[in-house]
Amino acid sequence: MGSGLAAQVVAYLIAMTVGPETPLVAWLTVAGIAGTLAGTLLLGATRHGRLSRTAAVAATLLLLIPLVGFGAVLLMGPDRIDGLVLGLPARAAVVLLGVGLLPVLIFPLAYAIDARDAPLDAEALAALRAECAQVMPRGDR
């Protein structure tokens, strides 16, 4: 998370001082995206100081998908008309299908599995209410 934010800050600083076309800027922004999003998921999915296996896998994938997808696009050569992938130019296919659509299949399902393992049912809510009532400031009870 911290390293992701730092990478994004440095990318903007280089863009504003040296120039936005500097190749390092794009790589730093890719690192910034991957680090910040994955770090945010880690923070958000941690409950009672623990991270479920599903959330850990999701965070790893959230780190890897932009890193690998955008990284590949930065490294790939120009598109060729005879090299279409599922009807799209190869780099566009990586962006649209890899970075855009692949997460649609992964993260909502991962969240549903993670939330199933820690349900917000009536019993859990009643237990939380009881716990909170014991420690809640007097004016808010």
Added chain:
Amino acid sequence: MGLGYFIACAGIAVWATRRTRTAGDFFVAGRGIGIVTMAVASMASVLSAIAFIGGPGLMYRQGLGAVYLILSAGITSSLTAWVLARRLRLLGEIRGAVTIPEAVGIRYRSHGARRLAGLAMVIATVGYVATNFLALGLVVDALFEVGRPAAILIGAAVVVAYSVSGGMLAGVYTDLFQGSLMAIASILVFATAVSSGGGIAVMSTEILAADPGWFGPWGHFSPLAALSFFFVLGVGALGQPHLLHKFYMLRDPRQLRWYPMLMTVGLVVALLLWVGVGLATKTAVVTGAIAPLRNPDDATATFLLRYAPHWLAGLVFAGVAAAIMSTVNAFLNLAAAALTRDLPPRASAGAGSLRSARWATLAVAVVALGLAMVPGQVVVLLGVFGWGLFASTFVPALAFGLVWPGATRVGALASMAVGIVLTLGLESLMWAGKASLPAGVTAAGIALLAALVTFFGVSWTTRAQAPGDLDADVRLIMER
């Protein structure tokens, strides 16, 4: 079809108004909506005219780069759910929170933080609503040919009527209708678009031969510009109150687990039109089927008139009106909630009656309508504040504040102040031509990053205060 659409909205509004009896009904739909309604309403409120008009136009002009504005849609709903859905829902359950600034105030035990968040909410929402009134005027004028000022008044009158009378209860159910309409229109237009170009492979081949940069990985944007959109929109989505607010409204919190799936699929479906029309219009231009567009925002209308049956064009125009109206309704409600519950000096969870909520909604609408009717470009400036202001205000203080016990009240206040000042200052300077940023570096991006750095930096330097700024029960909620 346009008339039928407006009549249907009015019918839903009348039904919802009869069921709106308390401020809780007005602001959080009585905490009684189902997950499908919530997800479709969220999808409808997050998509405004840009999804149907501006987005396809941007795609026609900039190519694949325009997709970076929506590319993070596969991630943001799940991320928002992991970070905020349960925690906000539980703040509603345990502390009775109804507004987003209220959650900020509860988190830091601070009326000051709540009021500052409320101030940002009002500034951003008034601008958003004013620009959407303008856009609604364009659509109503296209449908009924009554002239721009009258069209703005007619469109505003419809949405204000159901927002004032039925509040969020009317809002979510009209959103359900409107969101379904948008999704159906989007699927049909996408199929028409792909068919008109002879299939995606044919369209790719034609465009690659004529304009290879269009189909490059960043389109006609620089890599930094495209990637910055992904970063700012991906992270900034955690601070958009018209989405977050709906977590308070769900009847059964167990259903939250399905929210990312429903919301993500809904978003992807509704955004098919963005990609399809952009792709098909570009193909039609490079093959000489239509002349190059003078104004890229004409892409949707040009495509529909040329390739779609009249009924589908009518459905899309109704879909555009739906997208705008659902956004306006959500923002009017948020602003009214901030005015009646968060900004008053003695704000508390029980403040704000149904009567005051209705008057506040009307007041915000009248101010926004006044701004929309003012000649000139001021309203456009107000419109661009909105998204960035929400992101820089709420992502650090609310989203990260609710997952990091080390956050402090001073850190939250400082980050919100930095976000507000930088967003308003930079956008105003750029609008006036007094400042410029390198291609790809946006004011919203700078403000968001600066607010995040301020939040973590100031919280760390004042970390001794962190335990005192967090009530024990809120900490228990944060650990869920």
